[in-house]
Amino acid sequence: MLEVKNLSVSINGRKILDDLDLTVRDGEVAALMGPNGSGKSTLSHVIAGRKDYMVESGDILLNGESLLDLEPDVRAAKGLFLAFQYPIEIPGVATLTFLKATVNAQRKRRGQEELSTPDFMKRVKAAANKLKISQEMLKRALNVGFSGGEKKRMDILQMALLEPSFAILDETDSGLDIDALRVVAGGVNALRAPGRGFLVITHYQRLLDYVVPDTVHVMAHGRIMRSGGKELAVELEKSGYRDYNAEPAVA
Amino acid sequence: MSADIIQARTPAEIFLASTFDESKARLPGNACVAKWREDAFQVFTASGLPHRRIEAWHYTDLRALMRDALPVATAPGAAVLSALREEFAATGETAAPRLVLVDGFFAPELSSGLPEGIKVSSLACVLTEGRPDLIALLSSQDLAKDLGARESIVALNAALMQDGVVIEVAPGTVLAEPVHLIHVTASPVPAAHFSRSALIIGAGASIRLAESCHAAHHAGTVPTAQANACLIVSIGDGASLAHTAMVTGTAPGSMRLETMMARLGADAKFDSFALVCGIGLVRRQIFVRFDGRGAEASLSGVSLLGGREHADTTLHVEHAAQACVSRETFKYILDEEATGVFQGKIHVAPGAQKTDGKMLSRAVLLSDMAAMNNKPELEIFADDVVCGHGATCGSLDDDQLFYLQTRGLPLPEAEALLLEAFAGELIDGLGHDGLINAFRCEVRAWLAARHKALVPPVTAGANV
Numbered sequence: 001m002l003e004v005k006n007l008s009v010s011i012n013g014r015k016i017l018d019d020l021d022l023t024v025r026d027g028e029v030a031a032l033m034g035p036n037g038s039g040k041s042t043l044s045h046v047i048a049g050r051k052d053y054m055v056e057s058g059d060i061l062l063n064g065e066s067l068l069d070l071e072p073d074v075r076a077a078k079g080l081f082l083a084f085q086y087p088i089e090i091p092g093v094a095t096l097t098f099l100k101a102t103v104n105a106q107r108k109r110r111g112q113e114e115l116s117t118p119d120f121m122k123r124v125k126a127a128a129n130k131l132k133i134s135q136e137m138l139k140r141a142l143n144v145g146f147s148g149g150e151k152k153r154m155d156i157l158q159m160a161l162l163e164p165s166f167a168i169l170d171e172t173d174s175g176l177d178i179d180a181l182r183v184v185a186g187g188v189n190a191l192r193a194p195g196r197g198f199l200v201i202t203h204y205q206r207l208l209d210y211v212v213p214d215t216v217h218v219m220a221h222g223r224i225m226r227s228g229g230k231e232l233a234v235e236l237e238k239s240g241y242r243d244y245n246a247e248p249a250v251a
Numbered sequence: 252m253s254a255d256i257i258q259a260r261t262p263a264e265i266f267l268a269s270t271f272d273e274s275k276a277r278l279p280g281n282a283c284v285a286k287w288r289e290d291a292f293q294v295f296t297a298s299g300l301p302h303r304r305i306e307a308w309h310y311t312d313l314r315a316l317m318r319d320a321l322p323v324a325t326a327p328g329a330a331v332l333s334a335l336r337e338e339f340a341a342t343g344e345t346a347a348p349r350l351v352l353v354d355g356f357f358a359p360e361l362s363s364g365l366p367e368g369i370k371v372s373s374l375a376c377v378l379t380e381g382r383p384d385l386i387a388l389l390s391s392q393d394l395a396k397d398l399g400a401r402e403s404i405v406a407l408n409a410a411l412m413q414d415g416v417v418i419e420v421a422p423g424t425v426l427a428e429p430v431h432l433i434h435v436t437a438s439p440v441p442a443a444h445f446s447r448s449a450l451i452i453g454a455g456a457s458i459r460l461a462e463s464c465h466a467a468h469h470a471g472t473v474p475t476a477q478a479n480a481c482l483i484v485s486i487g488d489g490a491s492l493a494h495t496a497m498v499t500g501t502a503p504g505s506m507r508l509e510t511m512m513a514r515l516g517a518d519a520k521f522d523s524f525a526l527v528c529g530i531g532l533v534r535r536q537i538f539v540r541f542d543g544r545g546a547e548a549s550l551s552g553v554s555l556l557g558g559r560e561h562a563d564t565t566l567h568v569e570h571a572a573q574a575c576v577s578r579e580t581f582k583y584i585l586d587e588e589a590t591g592v593f594q595g596k597i598h599v600a601p602g603a604q605k606t607d608g609k610m611l612s613r614a615v616l617l618s619d620m621a622a623m624n625n626k627p628e629l630e631i632f633a634d635d636v637v638c639g640h641g642a643t644c645g646s647l648d649d650d651q652l653f654y655l656q657t658r659g660l661p662l663p664e665a666e667a668l669l670l671e672a673f674a675g676e677l678i679d680g681l682g683h684d685g686l687i688n689a690f691r692c693e694v695r696a697w698l699a700a701r702h703k704a705l706v707p708p709v710t711a712g713a714n715v
Contacts, residue, residue, distance in 0.1 A: 048657050052649075072656035073665075081657075088654040092672025098658075101668065106659035141672075158658060 001025050002047070002166050002197055007058035009039075009046050009222075016042045018222035019058070024166070024215075027194040031208055031233060032201045034219035035241040040201045041085060043219075044170040048082040049075050062166060077109035079165030081158075083172050087151040090142040095154070098142045099124060103161055127160040131187050149180030156187040167191070168199045173207035185210030205237040220244035263320040264299050270323055271410055278413065280378035287390055291409035298403040310592040310624040311534050311563040313404075317506065321477045323411065324354035324442035331437050335361055335467060348430040353437050355444030355478070356414045368424030368456070374415035374447055385417060389449055389483060391512070404534075405510050408445050408479045415448035415481075418460075422453030422487065429459035429495070429686065434480065436501055437467040441475040447483070454487035454516070461686060463497040464507075464530075473502040484513035484521075488543060491520035495686055498527040498535070499693060503558065505531040510538075517543025517572070524681060526690050527562045528555035528697050534563040541568075541575040541603075549578040553674045555697045556589035556621075563592035566610075570598065570636075574605040580677060583614040584670055585621035586701060595640070596628040603633050610640040615647060615673060617666075667698040 002024045009017040016039045024030040034040055046053050047060055049072035060067045067075050090098065103123075104114040115123070128138060131153045143151050152172055159167055169188065173181055188198070188211050200211060208216075208230065216232040217224050218241075225244050226232070260268075271292050278288065300317060301308035327335075335353065339361060350371060351361035357373040365371060377385050390409065416432065432448070450460060462482075466473040486492050498507060507530060515521055527533050539548050554562040568577045583591035593612040614623040627640035647669050655665035671694055678690045 048653075050653055071662065072653060073659050073661045076657055076659040084654065088650050090651055090655070090669070090672065092676050093668055098655075098668070101664070102655075102658040102660060105661065105664060109659065162659065 001061075001063055002199065003059075003061040004043070004047070005059045005061070007043075007046070007060065008056040009042060010054050010056055011042075011052060015056075016053070016222055017046070020219075020223050022199075022217060022224055024197045024199055026165075026197055027192075028215060029192065029198040029200060029211060029213045031213035031216045031230075032199055032219055033203065033216060033233065033236060034225075035245060036203075038219045038244075039222040040219055041170055044082055044168045044199070044201060047075075047168060048072055048080065073105070074109070076162070076164075077106050081162055081164035081167040083152070083155040083159060083167065083169045085171040085174060087143050087146075087155050089144045089146075091144050093142050095138045095140060095142045096124070099138075099158065099161060102158065106162060123161060124157075127157055130190065131157050131160075132183055133157055148175035149177065149184075152176060152180065152184050153187070156184055160187065160191060165195060166197045166199075168201065170201045171203065172200070173202055173204065181207065182210060205233045208233045218244060258299065258302075258314075261300065261314055261317075263317050266320040267407065267411075268296065270320070274323060274411070278411070279375035281381040283381060283386065284378045287386075288410045291406040294406035295403045295410060301403055307402075307536075307565060307594065310590075310594070310626075311532075311561065313534075316532060316561070317477075321441050321443040321475070323413070324356075324438045324444050324476075326356045326413075327353040327358065327437050331467070332358060332360060335435060335437065338467070347428065348426075349433065350416050350418070350430065351433045351435060352415065352446055352448075353435045354442060354476075355434075355446035355480075357416050358435075365430070366426055368421040368426070369430065369458075370419040370421075372417045372419075374412065374417055374449075377417050378412075385449065385451075388451065388485060389417075389447060391483070402510075402536075404479065404508050404536075405481060408447060408481045408510070411445040411479075412447040412481075413445055415446040417449045418451070420450070420452045420456045420458055420490075422455055422490075424453065424456040424458065426458045429461035429493075429683065432460060432462045433465050434462065434478065435465045435467060436474060436476045436478070436505075438474055438476070441477075443477040443479070445479045447481040449483040449485075450492070451485045452487055452490045452492055455489045456487065457491040459493040459495070459683065459686075461495045461497075464500050466500050466502070473500070475502045475504045477506045477508075479508045481510045481512070484511065486513065486515045486519040486521055486546075488516035489518045490516065492522070493682070494521070494523040495681065495690075496523070496525040496535075497690065497693065498525055498533055499529050501530050503531050507533045509533070509535045511536070512538045512540075513548075514540050514542055515546040515548060515575075517545055519543065519546040521546070521548040523548075523550050524677060524690075525552040525564075526555070526678075526693060527552065527564075528693065530560065530562075532561045534565070536565045537567070539566070539568045539577070541570050541572045541577075544573045545575065546572070547576040549580075551578075551580045551677045551680075552582070553677055553694070554581075554583045554585075554591055555674065555694065556583070556591060557586040557701065559588045559590075561590045561592070564594070565592070566595040568595070568597045568608065569600070570603040570606045570608065571600045573603055575603070576607045577609070579608075579610040581612045582674060582677060583612070583623060584617065584674065585614060585623060586617040588618070588620040590621070591623045593624070593642070594626040594628075596630065597638055597640070599629075599631040599633050599636055599638065601632040604635040606633060606636040606638065608636070608638040612642045613673075614642075614644045615670065616644065617646070663702045667702055670698055671695065 004022040300313040302314035303312040597608040625642040
């Protein structure tokens with residue numbers, strides 16, 4: 001379960017998240033929607049542990065434990081995963097080498113044995129096949145020269161291998177054509193489980209046709225303005241964000 | 252109005268002068284070589300140790316950095332050689348063609364496995380016999396003259412050279428496996444060595460030369476050494492040389508001054524890669540001259556420096572012939588208070604049309620106290636050429652580090668992964684699995700030692 005409590009965050013003195021509250025329960029898929037600049041990506045990066053932001057007040061709890069003082073890798077070991085809007089290219093690091101390093105680093109942190117190479121390869125192959133990721137792609141440098149769709153599928157592959165207890169998908173649908181979107185959504189749906197929560201950040205309802213959310217939250221001006229069921233996404237697709245763009249009235 | 256400033260001699264210079272006076276009668280060579288040594292020492296005396304006002308040595312001020320000169324090493328005794336023989340036998344690489352220099356002296360009893368087409372003589376023999384063709388090649392310092400100031404370190408090497416190897420490769424000889432040239436530091440007391448070697452590759456021949464350093468351990472300590480080594484390379488028409496150098500493993504306070512002078516014939520090919528790490532002060536100067544058209548040279552290197560280590564790579568590439576291609580790519584990883592220096596000059600002579608030269612230096616600084624000095628230069632006297640240079644200097648990319656951390660890699664491991672990739676790019680291009688592996692291992696060992704210094708060991712499961 002992820003709980004964001006009264007979170008206020010700024011960067012260079014500019015407030016981006018303003019007393020934000022959000023709870024996503026185990027097994028729940030929550031969609032976070034909102035206009036550009038409403039603070040959605042900032043929220044995902046702050047949860048994952050990016051240091052560029054100043055957390056002024058509030059807390060972030062994963063399964064009841066505060067994440068704020070933890071390094072990003074420790075948060076990951078505790079079960080958090082962030083699929084990036086723009087997965088980063090890492091030249092010179094073969095994808096397979098990277099995958100093995102991350103899986104084993106997390107196992108080590110959790111006090112588990114490192115996977116043997118054959119065991120690891122078996123898991124990678126199975127997960128890669130589901131996401132239509134070729135063996136050739138796994139040999140290339142991580143994300144280097146990958147198309148937008150390939151990068152997103154690679155992030156979902158990492159999620160499948162790392163088996164997080166909570167995953168944030170930051171605009172995973174951006175830059176995807178309809179076929180790639182189906183593959184990615186299929187990958188996400190396959191990982192839906194009673195013990196695993198998702199926060200799906202998106203501008204559009206399109207992704208939510210494939211990954212059907214349990215709850216929808218609308219964010220603007222650094223806070224949650226409205227929450228509801230999946231029908232809220234459909235309503236937003238019709239009406240747009242115009243009702244949320246105005247500065248909040250001074251109380 | 253100008254006045255020559257006559258600087259007082261430093262203790263190191265005074266010591267080197269007395270060393271030369273005492274040892275010149277014993278140094279190998281016929282009368283002609285003795286004259287060469289005298290002339291060379293005069294060149295050294297006239298300019299002294301290079302200092303910051305000599306442009307090519309601006310960032311490596313030996314006058315200041317070399318407080319004392321060490322006594323010259325004596326030839327290794329039987330006990331040292333037999334201990335080394337056991338050490339080499341234990342590594343199990345007896346089959347590889349191998350030439351060993353111990354404290355600058357050629358040790359034929361440790362050398363082995365030379366294939367057909369390769370003839371090796373000790374420098375001392377060549378100097379004593381006085382073969383005019385080889386002496387002429389060994390004393391060809393005209394490449395170094397191009398540096399502007401007279402190259403006093405090369406002159407000092409000529410004056411005091413004790414030994415080395417002269418390798419002659421017969422025309423048409425093709426060898427896939429490298430010939431290893433191992434520089435051993437064995438003297439139990441701090442010592443200086445002066446070696447000069449030559450590699451003459453006949454037309455159409457193709458070989459690999461893999462240089463490495465090895466420190467004999469004395470009761471767990473590695474002795475300090477000051478090495479001044481020259482390698483003179485002549486690559487015949489259509490011949491090719493793939494050269495690598497592993498400049499590693501001596502004690503802090505050690506100094507290594509290396510000069511490589513290579514001449515390329517028409518359509519010749521020359522690749523040279525060096526890894527510098529774990530050594531006090533290194534200056535590698537490489538002079539390449541294209542004498543015939545259509546030749547290609549690729550010079551590259553990686554320096555991994557920590558502590559107060561200092562590594563200087565200075566290149567001078569002389570395009571004297573048409574349609575030659577040169578590539579120079581050097582990378583530095585600098586931690587703590589280390590200093591990196593890259594100076595590269597591409598000189599295109601009048602008439603050397605269709606020259607294609609590209610030079611690049613890239614440095615990653617891991618500490619605020621580390622420093623990188625870059626000085627790329629192009630001097631072009633022909634009008635139909637493509638030449639360029641670039642230099643970058645920075646820290647690791649924050650976005651890449653964050654991405655790797657969110658996947659569960661602790662910061663030091665994320666850094667090590669990115670640094671190995673940065674250094675590994677050049678290593679992967681070596682085209683020989685054994686060498687790639689050896690260099691990769693050395694980089695990993697350096698990163699692991701750094702990692703260990705950064706994070707105290709944690710037990711599994713901690714922090715979770």
